[in-house]
Amino acid sequence: MRPRHPIAVLVLLLSVAVAGTGTAQDPAYDALGLRPPLGLDSPKLDEPPAETPLEGDELDRRTEEITSLIRCPVCQGLSVADSPTDLALAMKAEARQLIAAGYSEDQILSYFERSYGEFIRLSPRAEGFNLLVWLAPILAVLVGVWLVATRVRTPRSATEETSVESDPELEPYLEIVRREVGS
Amino acid sequence: MNRVALILGALLVLPLLIFLAISFRYDPRAIDSPLVGKAAPTFSLADLDGHVYQLPESPARPVVINFWATWCQPCIVEHPVLLAGARRYAGRVDFLGIVYQDKPQLIREFVAQRGAWGPSLLDPGSEVAIAYGVYGAPETFVVSTDGTIVERITGVVTPQALEQILGGLL
Numbered sequence: 358m359r360p361r362h363p364i365a366v367l368v369l370l371l372s373v374a375v376a377g378t379g380t381a382q383d384p385a386y387d388a389l390g391l392r393p394p395l396g397l398d399s400p401k402l403d404e405p406p407a408e409t410p411l412e413g414d415e416l417d418r419r420t421e422e423i424t425s426l427i428r429c430p431v432c433q434g435l436s437v438a439d440s441p442t443d444l445a446l447a448m449k450a451e452a453r454q455l456i457a458a459g460y461s462e463d464q465i466l467s468y469f470e471r472s473y474g475e476f477i478r479l480s481p482r483a484e485g486f487n488l489l490v491w492l493a494p495i496l497a498v499l500v501g502v503w504l505v506a507t508r509v510r511t512p513r514s515a516t517e518e519t520s521v522e523s524d525p526e527l528e529p530y531l532e533i534v535r536r537e538v539g540s
Numbered sequence: 541m542n543r544v545a546l547i548l549g550a551l552l553v554l555p556l557l558i559f560l561a562i563s564f565r566y567d568p569r570a571i572d573s574p575l576v577g578k579a580a581p582t583f584s585l586a587d588l589d590g591h592v593y594q595l596p597e598s599p600a601r602p603v604v605i606n607f608w609a610t611w612c613q614p615c616i617v618e619h620p621v622l623l624a625g626a627r628r629y630a631g632r633v634d635f636l637g638i639v640y641q642d643k644p645q646l647i648r649e650f651v652a653q654r655g656a657w658g659p660s661l662l663d664p665g666s667e668v669a670i671a672y673g674v675y676g677a678p679e680t681f682v683v684s685t686d687g688t689i690v691e692r693i694t695g696v697v698t699p700q701a702l703e704q705i706l707g708g709l710l
Binding site for chain 2: 395396397398399401430431443444447448450451469470471472473474476486489490493496497500504
């Protein structure tokens with residue numbers, strides 16, 4: 358592409374050194390004596406943070422909460438919060454930076470969704486075909502309750518008892534049973 | 541009663557089974573990237589010698605961006621394909637390698653041993669890899685001169701795929 362000369366890097370290093378900023382470091386860059394800002398030029402999010410910036414314990418807590426909603430792309434059903442893989446750790450660090458800057462849960466999920474698609478959400482949005490996942494368990498419980506209620510009542514119904522006793526073919530056997538139980 | 545229960549049960553269970561069967565069939569890396577057809581995230585990254593390379597909003601030539609690593613066996617398989625591609629399209633297409641979660645020393649050794657088809661750029665914190673929705677190495681993105689991602693290839697790039705995609709852009 359467009360190689361800039363090492364002088365450009367030197368200027369970059371000097372400007373960072375003068376500014377004294379402490380952006381996230383990468384060991385690979387440290388080894389080369391390079392300092393960020395290098396990386397994405399595109400803005401991660403096009404809108405301003407929707408919430409207030411966080412720090413300390415609250416930042417840790419929100420980072421755990423939000424990253425538990427993000428799927429680790431290289432794992433089987435694990436969230437970014439639970440995965441020890443390098444990619445998940447990198448995603449967690451990004452989420453933490455965004456939360457610290459005041460971005461909301463929706464904004465952060467949208468940021469990852471822009472790159473990875475809806476697959477990145479551990480809980481799919483409750484819309485369209487996805488509604489099946491949310492509604493089916495409720496329906497199953499309702500139908501189960503209805504089935505139990507109706508089936509529990511049926512054997513006690515008088516109709517069933519009458520129909521058995523009124524069968525003349527069964528009468529001899531019923532008589533034996535009555536004698537056995539002493540009724 | 542039993543027939544009603546059976547029908548209701550089937551109505552509830554069958555859609556779920558179909559849903560799960562469809563879902564589990566997916567290889568996450570085979571899911572279409574939402575970035576195809578959209579503007580490529582722009583970046584500035586340094587190679588091992590400190591040269592900074594930039595993907596601008598509208599590159600002068602089509603760009604092949606390949607995320608690779610020395611520990612990735614498929615990357616070793618596709619290395620000759622990219623070497624040949626970079627030679628064939630020299631001056632017409634730019635090839636950029638972004639090293640995915642690797643160590644500078646290993647990258648140096650790899651390139652010294654096998655040759656380079658483009659700069660090996662370091663990606664601090666996998667920031668650019670995440671912006672491109674990378675699942676693992678190798679993954680390749682082709683960016684047109686208007687800055688749009690026209691293709692994403694997961695796994696080993698073949699000469700045929702490269703020719704087909706780049707042929708459509710040149």
